[in-house]
Amino acid sequence: xxxxxxxxxGSSNWATRLKKQTFEAGRSxxxxxxxxxxxxxxxxxxxxxxxxxxxxxxxxxxxKVITAVNGLHGIHIFRERxxxxxxxxxxxxxxxxxxxxxxxAIREIRPRTRVILTGRHNxxxxxxxxxxxxxxxxxxxxxxAGPLIEKVHEVMEA
Numbered sequence: 001x002x003x004x005x006x007x008x009x010g011s012s013n014w015a016t017r018l019k020k021q022t023f024e025a026g027r028s029x030x031x032x033x034x035x036x037x038x039x040x041x042x043x044x045x046x047x048x049x050x051x052x053x054x055x056x057x058x059x060x061x062x063x064k065v066i067t068a069v070n071g072l073h074g075i076h077i078f079r080e081r082x083x084x085x086x087x088x089x090x091x092x093x094x095x096x097x098x099x100x101x102x103x104x105a106i107r108e109i110r111p112r113t114r115v116i117l118t119g120r121h122n123x124x125x126x127x128x129x130x131x132x133x134x135x136x137x138x139x140x141x142x143x144x145a146g147p148l149i150e151k152v153h154e155v156m157e158a
Contacts, residue, residue: 038062038064039062039063040065040066040084040087041064041066041087041088041089042065042068042081043065043089044067044074044089044090044094044102045067045069045089045091046095050118050141050142051067051069054148055067057148057149058149058152060145061149066081070095071094071101071102071105075106078113079109086114087114087116087155088103088115089115089152090106090117092119093120099117114136116135116137116151116152117135117139118140119138136155
């Protein structure tokens with residue numbers, strides 16, 4: 001996270017950033033991959049609508065996306081497929097186990113995992129508190145394809 005406004009409210013100056021990158025039909029021209037395979041994102045969110053939208057947006061940009069319906073499911077998938085997963089996106093508010101506890105469990109499995117926290121704009125007030133845990137970034141909900149894709153690129157290139 002770079003700006004103090006971003007740290008306070010979970011947003012950034014996306015209009016300026018998106019003008020610098022060409023988009024065609026909602027897709028970023030830039031594709032992300034590691035040698036020999038596409039980059040893989042584990043998306044953990046209890047909201048089916050959020051999972052479906054984010055999965056389609058990220059796949060349209062060349063990512064492989066694995067989804068989990070809650071934190072416990074996400075931790076199980078991460079444990080089983082840790083070598084395959086490059087970045088994790090986790091929702092802050094979920095039933096059974098929240099995004100912070102999910103993040104901490106993932107970090108116990110692989111300490112340097114890049115994890116993006118997501119939440120509603122009004123949840124972004126908690127951002128200062130959760131940054132101390134070492135999240136790689138924050139993506140505000142409801143998702144928009146461009147900013148979500150850009151946040152994942154930013155985190156993976158850091």
